[in-house]
Amino acid sequence: MQKIFLKNFRNIDEALIEFSDSVNIFYGQNAQGKTNLIEALYLCATGRSIRTNIEQEMIKFGSSIASVKLAFFNGETICVNFENAKKNIFVNGTQITKLGELLGKLPIVIFSPEDLQLIKSNPSARRKFMDTEICQINKFYYYKLKQYYRILHQRNAFLKNNPTVEMFDVWDNQLIEHGLKIINEREKFIQKINEQAAKIYSHITNANETLRVIYKPNVTSEDFATKIKKHRDYDIFNGSTSNGIHKDDLTFEINGKSAKIYGSQGQQKTVALTLKLAEINLIHEATSKFPVLLLDDILSELDESRRHFLIDYVKKFQVVLTCNNLENLIKKNLTAAKFFRVQCGKFFNGE
Numbered sequence: 107m108q109k110i111f112l113k114n115f116r117n118i119d120e121a122l123i124e125f126s127d128s129v130n131i132f133y134g135q136n137a138q139g140k141t142n143l144i145e146a147l148y149l150c151a152t153g154r155s156i157r158t159n160i161e162q163e164m165i166k167f168g169s170s171i172a173s174v175k176l177a178f179f180n181g182e183t184i185c186v187n188f189e190n191a192k193k194n195i196f197v198n199g200t201q202i203t204k205l206g207e208l209l210g211k212l213p214i215v216i217f218s219p220e221d222l223q224l225i226k227s228n229p230s231a232r233r234k235f236m237d238t239e240i241c242q243i244n245k246f247y248y249y250k251l252k253q254y255y256r257i258l259h260q261r262n263a264f265l266k267n268n269p270t271v272e273m274f275d276v277w278d279n280q281l282i283e284h285g286l287k288i289i290n291e292r293e294k295f296i297q298k299i300n301e302q303a304a305k306i307y308s309h310i311t312n313a314n315e316t317l318r319v320i321y322k323p324n325v326t327s328e329d330f331a332t333k334i335k336k337h338r339d340y341d342i343f344n345g346s347t348s349n350g351i352h353k354d355d356l357t358f359e360i361n362g363k364s365a366k367i368y369g370s371q372g373q374q375k376t377v378a379l380t381l382k383l384a385e386i387n388l389i390h391e392a393t394s395k396f397p398v399l400l401l402d403d404i405l406s407e408l409d410e411s412r413r414h415f416l417i418d419y420v421k422k423f424q425v426v427l428t429c430n431n432l433e434n435l436i437k438k439n440l441t442a443a444k445f446f447r448v449q450c451g452k453f454f455n456g457e
């Protein structure tokens with residue numbers, strides 16, 4: 107990406123930011139607009155906010171319109187406009203009707219402090235990790251997931267009204283059909299991420315530790331049909347669907363032991379870091395493009411050696427990195443980076 111133009115986006119009145127194609131560092135005190143910029147980039151990549159489902163929140167207080175326009179070095183553009191509480195997305199000037207059409211246009215890997223909690227947070231965070239990552243490289247998966255969740259919501263909504271056996275049959279067969287395809291894609295993804303992650307993790311830990319990512323599907327092609335049928339009454343009683351891919355999970359093993367149970371905080375963070383870095387290679391393999399890395403306030407969360415590793419690892423990619431202070435580590439190791447000071451929603455070039 108070459109530049110971004112923002113208007114009335116959060117605390118940013120108006121800004122034009124021209125990126126370097128390598129590392130871009132946005133530094134400044136708290137509450138100045140650094141994460142707002144990251145959010146705008148994420149919006150261009152996915153069509154959604156990273157922080158909220160209420161789109162209105164992204165529009166500057168007191169304003170009714172906002173826009174974000176991103177341009178690539180090859181002249182292509184992505185534009186997101188908010189007007190009268192409605193969001194419109196344009197790719198190269200043509201409005202798109204489905205978010206799926208945006209996928210792959212701006213591949214990103216985003217890494218913020220919450221991501222470091224991935225190992226110990228709840229399964230939904232780990233499913234979200236899988237889904238976000240697979241969607242970027244696999245449109246088929248995105249549409250299957252959408253269909254699956256649409257049917258799941260229907261099924262759940264009707265559970266209170268004593269659905270007939272015929273209704274259950276229709277829903278369950280569709281859940282099984284889409285669900286098995288999703289399981290299959292998740293299996294493939296985990297296998298690939300394992301190959302990359304094992305190498306990276308071994309490198310970070312000087313070959314002292316091994317990492318394994320394990321997919322824990324809630325159902326399999328053998329038992330999905332029997333499980334979902336068997337639990338119909340139970341589901342009516344609970345008002346929700348107790349079996350399916352929406353209950354899948356991941357576990358991580360360091361030297362053969364659960365990282366969630368036995369891992370230190372630092373080890374857990376290192377696993378999360380490794381997964382993100384592994385994702386870069388996966389995206390490149392699948393799309394021949396290198397993703398843009400969005401690193402929001404992440405350095406302060408890592409120890410000295412991991413900070414060094416990360417900076418060294420990412421500097422060959424296009425990176426948008428935010429931080430509070432320009433520590434020596436950054437100044438010394440990222441001499442070719444472009445610096446922006448962020449203050450009150452404004453971006454100033456230079457250190």
Ligand SMILES: Nc1ncnc2c1ncn2[C@@H]1O[C@H](COP(=O)(O)OP(=O)(O)OP(=O)(O)O)[C@@H](O)[C@H]1O
Binds near residue numbers: 140
């Ligand atoms: N819709 C909005 N309109 C105007 N200002 C907003 C809006 N939404 C958020 N803000 C303001 O944006 C500021 C926060 O910006 P941001 O999260 O980008 O800070 P930051 O520079 O990342 O800070 P930190 O270092 O603490 O993470 C806050 O002061 C918040 O009040």
Ligand SMILES: [Mg+2]
Binds near residue numbers: 140141142402403
């Ligand atoms: Mg921030």
